[in-house]
Amino acid sequence: MSDTDETQLEARLADQTEFEPPESFVEQANVTDPDIYEEFEENWPDCWERAADLLDWETDHDEVLVDDDEPFYEWFVGGELNASENCVDRHLEDRGDELAIQWEGELGETRSYTYEELHREVNECAAALRDLGVGEDDIVTMYMPMVPELPIAMLACARIGAPHSVVFAGFSADALATRMNAADSEYLVTCDGYYRRGDGLDHISKANEGLEGVDHETTTVVVDRLGDDLDHELGDDQLDYDDLVADYEGESVEPVVRDAEDMLFLMYTSGTTGKPKGVKHTTGGYLSYAAWTSHSVLDVKPDDTYWCSADIGWITGHSYIVYGPLALGTTTVMYEGTPDYPDKDRMWEIVENYEVDQLYTAPTAIRAFMKWGEEYPEQHDLSSLRLLGTVGEPINPKAWKWYYKHIGNESCPIVDTWWQTETGGMMITTLPGIATMKPGSAGPPLPGIDAQVVDESGEEVAPGEAGYVTVNKPWPGMLRTLYRNDDRFINEYWEAYSDEEADEWVYFPEDGAKIDDDGYITILGRVDDVINVSGHRLGTMEIESAVVDVEGVAEAAAVGGDHDMKGEAVYTYVILEDGYEESEEMRQSIVEGVEDGIGPIARPEQVIFTPELPKTRSGKIMRRLLEDIANDDDLGNTSTLRNPDIVDDIQEKVRSD
Numbered sequence: 001m002s003d004t005d006e007t008q009l010e011a012r013l014a015d016q017t018e019f020e021p022p023e024s025f026v027e028q029a030n031v032t033d034p035d036i037y038e039e040f041e042e043n044w045p046d047c048w049e050r051a052a053d054l055l056d057w058e059t060d061h062d063e064v065l066v067d068d069d070e071p072f073y074e075w076f077v078g079g080e081l082n083a084s085e086n087c088v089d090r091h092l093e094d095r096g097d098e099l100a101i102q103w104e105g106e107l108g109e110t111r112s113y114t115y116e117e118l119h120r121e122v123n124e125c126a127a128a129l130r131d132l133g134v135g136e137d138d139i140v141t142m143y144m145p146m147v148p149e150l151p152i153a154m155l156a157c158a159r160i161g162a163p164h165s166v167v168f169a170g171f172s173a174d175a176l177a178t179r180m181n182a183a184d185s186e187y188l189v190t191c192d193g194y195y196r197r198g199d200g201l202d203h204i205s206k207a208n209e210g211l212e213g214v215d216h217e218t219t220t221v222v223v224d225r226l227g228d229d230l231d232h233e234l235g236d237d238q239l240d241y242d243d244l245v246a247d248y249e250g251e252s253v254e255p256v257v258r259d260a261e262d263m264l265f266l267m268y269t270s271g272t273t274g275k276p277k278g279v280k281h282t283t284g285g286y287l288s289y290a291a292w293t294s295h296s297v298l299d300v301k302p303d304d305t306y307w308c309s310a311d312i313g314w315i316t317g318h319s320y321i322v323y324g325p326l327a328l329g330t331t332t333v334m335y336e337g338t339p340d341y342p343d344k345d346r347m348w349e350i351v352e353n354y355e356v357d358q359l360y361t362a363p364t365a366i367r368a369f370m371k372w373g374e375e376y377p378e379q380h381d382l383s384s385l386r387l388l389g390t391v392g393e394p395i396n397p398k399a400w401k402w403y404y405k406h407i408g409n410e411s412c413p414i415v416d417t418w419w420q421t422e423t424g425g426m427m428i429t430t431l432p433g434i435a436t437m438k439p440g441s442a443g444p445p446l447p448g449i450d451a452q453v454v455d456e457s458g459e460e461v462a463p464g465e466a467g468y469v470t471v472n473k474p475w476p477g478m479l480r481t482l483y484r485n486d487d488r489f490i491n492e493y494w495e496a497y498s499d500e501e502a503d504e505w506v507y508f509p510e511d512g513a514k515i516d517d518d519g520y521i522t523i524l525g526r527v528d529d530v531i532n533v534s535g536h537r538l539g540t541m542e543i544e545s546a547v548v549d550v551e552g553v554a555e556a557a558a559v560g561g562d563h564d565m566k567g568e569a570v571y572t573y574v575i576l577e578d579g580y581e582e583s584e585e586m587r588q589s590i591v592e593g594v595e596d597g598i599g600p601i602a603r604p605e606q607v608i609f610t611p612e613l614p615k616t617r618s619g620k621i622m623r624r625l626l627e628d629i630a631n632d633d634d635l636g637n638t639s640t641l642r643n644p645d646i647v648d649d650i651q652e653k654v655r656s657d
């Protein structure tokens, strides 16, 4: 940003703490009646019929909510539907020739699918998977980058009633194996590679390495993305996607009728303890909720071209690239590559070329755009934009205002949407056609969402005080359980604030927050051992176990430290075994260990060798202290530690690195 511009922005926007939705937006918004909050509260849980009504049901539900066995809630019970039918078939009549997916590869090639074409592709893929032996309720793993075959395969699975489990392509071979084993998944759809900054990146070797760690027989289908840019040979039990699907040309597969509560997909995510958690989402509740929030918050209309720049390998991509937008019959944009290739205006070029109406991205990306400068968006006509959104981590007011001015031209509302893998869809954010926006604060809970900010004992905190987010009522998009682990589901999310005796069930998302006088919630970040790197959730335990697996490492602690671009970065503190010395090679093998164990996103920012870790008298590692050291914050009183002397030494090392 140039100096004069910076000054102008500062002067005009810096002091402004509240922004009204632009009139031009309100006039056309999907939801504009402020009474919706009251209406939902008074009619709860029947208010959720409104979400269900956005879908086509084979059989209508008998009951909106069944809560006989809390916290195992059931939504739209008795209802029957198929997700692929809702995302594809039902649009054929009116919108068959309209675009469903607009894909752009990093090298600039494009592929687009009308609803008619998507229908054909999904059917052929469904027929192929079915004949490979995939049956209803068999879990199909997908380990794929951002290629069109990913949403096609997801919808094909949905069509035959096989839940998918998508593993982010940036995750390691180990991560793939762990997830396939945990889900007993016998089928894998993967890809030979993808382009990153112009280079063809080998992905299939990583997939194959992962498969070696799978403890049962598998069948793999491989999409050929790189053609001649990567030679790969298919192993036994591996099939080429195009060859396979070619055998089913023109074939159609009747969508399997699924109960509302049947599983649509699993998504593994990080939590406090070691193993990733298999979050289970259902067909009726999840899909209704993804559609409803796309309609009310993202203001998606069938004629829009909508772009969420997340990766489908995360929940944001599931809900807001695939299921929500396609359920509403809109055009969803998918981009394969990085935002700065071939140049830093790539995002804006895409917005201009496709005349994107809504852009949904992450604060970490906005911070990068800010750093690159507004000259990049200025090269493009962004006037098609109507709404902007953010997700994944808190957005600071400065980045919010930059986004508002330089991307939205001060004429698009911004929705700062707080939610989680577990919630299925957005929970806390402003309704863009109704509410005042306050940069830095996500906003009030959505209609029908009973969220508050409480202290340790569950009492609501006074405005301005820090507390924890809790949700007191269930909602249709909520996870139903952790796959094959009901106990952990209860421990992780319900035990902290529920009163089982009184049968009062409170969901605990493990985020800190504060609330203001108007009920706007500002999220402060995770309160469990999860690090949020560029909006990506990583468990400290997973990182630590990858570090401890490195030869010569005796003990390790991983914490999140503040980072200008990534929001948080990983700091690892390492104790070496006797006979091993601190060295650059050792540091390198630890970094590689984390990349191999989890993936490059978890790469430690700093590896700090220390003879001891600060521990409480009962022997627990003082993570908070390690975080403060990483952030160079005031450490307060450390005299109650078992080994207070170590703190100065560690602090010294972090500062000098």
Ligand code: WTA
Binding pocket: 269, 314, 315, 316, 390, 391, 392, 393, 394, 395, 416, 417, 418, 419, 420, 421, 422, 442, 509, 510, 511, 523, 524, 525, 526, 532, 535, 536, 537
């Ligand atoms: C964080 C991503 C502040 C939060 C959809 C949450 C946010 C975790 C926001 C979930 C936001 C997400 N403001 N923090 N608007 N959105 N978070 O499961 O800590 O990958 O618990 O889901 O991201 O991450 P997950």
